[in-house]
Amino acid sequence: MLSQSDIETIARLTNNYDLLKKWEGLARKLAGGAKITIANTGLYSSGKSSLFNALLGRVNEEDMRFAVAAPPMTRNGDREPLTENIDMLDTPGIDANFMDDATAFNMLMEADIILMTHNVNRGMLDRPEYDWLKRIAGGISRETLSERLIFVSTWTDRIDNEEDREKLRTEIKRQVLEALNGVEIRFVEVSAKRYKTGVEKGKTGLQNASGIPELRELVISAGKNFAERAAVLRRGEILRLCSESRDALNARKREVSEEIENRKRRIKSRYSGAFEKWRVILGEFSSMRSIVINKLQEVYNASDNASEYQGFKNYIYGI
Numbered sequence: 466m467l468s469q470s471d472i473e474t475i476a477r478l479t480n481n482y483d484l485l486k487k488w489e490g491l492a493r494k495l496a497g498g499a500k501i502t503i504a505n506t507g508l509y510s511s512g513k514s515s516l517f518n519a520l521l522g523r524v525n526e527e528d529m530r531f532a533v534a535a536p537p538m539t540r541n542g543d544r545e546p547l548t549e550n551i552d553m554l555d556t557p558g559i560d561a562n563f564m565d566d567a568t569a570f571n572m573l574m575e576a577d578i579i580l581m582t583h584n585v586n587r588g589m590l591d592r593p594e595y596d597w598l599k600r601i602a603g604g605i606s607r608e609t610l611s612e613r614l615i616f617v618s619t620w621t622d623r624i625d626n627e628e629d630r631e632k633l634r635t636e637i638k639r640q641v642l643e644a645l646n647g648v649e650i651r652f653v654e655v656s657a658k659r660y661k662t663g664v665e666k667g668k669t670g671l672q673n674a675s676g677i678p679e680l681r682e683l684v685i686s687a688g689k690n691f692a693e694r695a696a697v698l699r700r701g702e703i704l705r706l707c708s709e710s711r712d713a714l715n716a717r718k719r720e721v722s723e724e725i726e727n728r729k730r731r732i733k734s735r736y737s738g739a740f741e742k743w744r745v746i747l748g749e750f751s752s753m754r755s756i757v758i759n760k761l762q763e764v765y766n767a768s769d770n771a772s773e774y775q776g777f778k779n780y781i782y783g784i
């Protein structure tokens with residue numbers, strides 16, 4: 466790992482503060498030891514906290530672990546264990562203007578596995594969600610993206626028509642694939658609301674149809690897989706951040722040397738006119754001097770006083 470001051474220097478030089486968050490998140494993750502962190506992310510009120518409560522099987526108001534209410538509800542990252550080795554990290558929602566995204570981004574860089582939630586009641590991904598997905602994927606190496614990022618469609622209870630659901634599913638999958646530059650990730654559909662009703666009414670059919678038990682299994686097995694190779698994967702993350710930092714520094718270095726070259730060129734062209742004038746003046750003086758020397762030579766040749774001529778010549782050349 467790099468030292469904190471090195472990381473800050475790199476971020477300042479490259480003006481890339483996401484890089485700083487990535488390094489800091491990784492440092493916190495390494496400090497956390499073998500524990501695996503699963504974080505959620507998505508727009509405000511996309512159902513992140515409800516989803517996490519459901520994964521814990523806690524659907525009643527009294528025993529919910531993560532606060533659910535009118536937006537914006539989650540402000541700080543709340544942690545709860547899912548299993549002995551897996552922690553859940555509930556993060557603040559992203560608003561349409563990215564007003565408070567720094568905190569969320571910070572927390573996500575500490576996660577091993579990220580659940581990106583999208584409320585299907587809003588239709589397809591809008592621009593901020595799409596950009597956000599791209600941005601967090603930028604904190605994960607392409608090779609590990611499919612095991613570290615899971616896409617979760619929420620609020621599926623709001624779409625009754627199977628045909629509409631299929632159409633939307635196809636569209637969203639296409640958007641996600643495009644945002645991730647062709648990397649396919651796992652795609653799950655859930656309804657925390659349906660799960661809650663299923664639990665309250667003791668209906669396992671409804672619980673299963675909510676997609677929550679399926680996602681819980683997926684998350685636990687993904688966490689386990691990750692834990693087995695955590696040391697290797699995290700080492701890979703360090704190396705990847707090193708090369709990302711090196712590339713950013715090299716790019717900055719190129720920019721700086723180009724800027725220096727440009728300035729040199731600008732200074733040269735600014736003064737080249739004056740330089741030319743001085744050359745002309747110098748040329749005129751030189752030719753005047755040779756005329757004087759020639760005249761002197763003629764005079765001293767005639768008077769046959771060579772040593773006096775030499776003295777004068779030295780004097781003239783000394784000027």
Ligand SMILES: Nc1nc2c(ncn2[C@@H]2O[C@H](COP(=O)(O)OP(=O)(O)OP(=O)(O)O)[C@@H](O)[C@H]2O)c(=O)[nH]1
Pocket residue numbers: 508509510511512513514515516532533534535536537538539540556557558559619620621622623655656657658659
């Ligand atoms: N119909 C329906 N409503 C849901 C579902 N999941 C969550 N909600 C409702 O959506 C609202 C917001 O839920 P939260 O779980 O607090 O959403 P969040 O993404 O954590 O919100 P922030 O932390 O504020 O970003 C609540 O009123 C939930 O009851 C769902 O699957 N279906």
Ligand SMILES: [Mg+2]
Pocket residue numbers: 513514515532533538539555556558
């Ligand atoms: Mg929340």
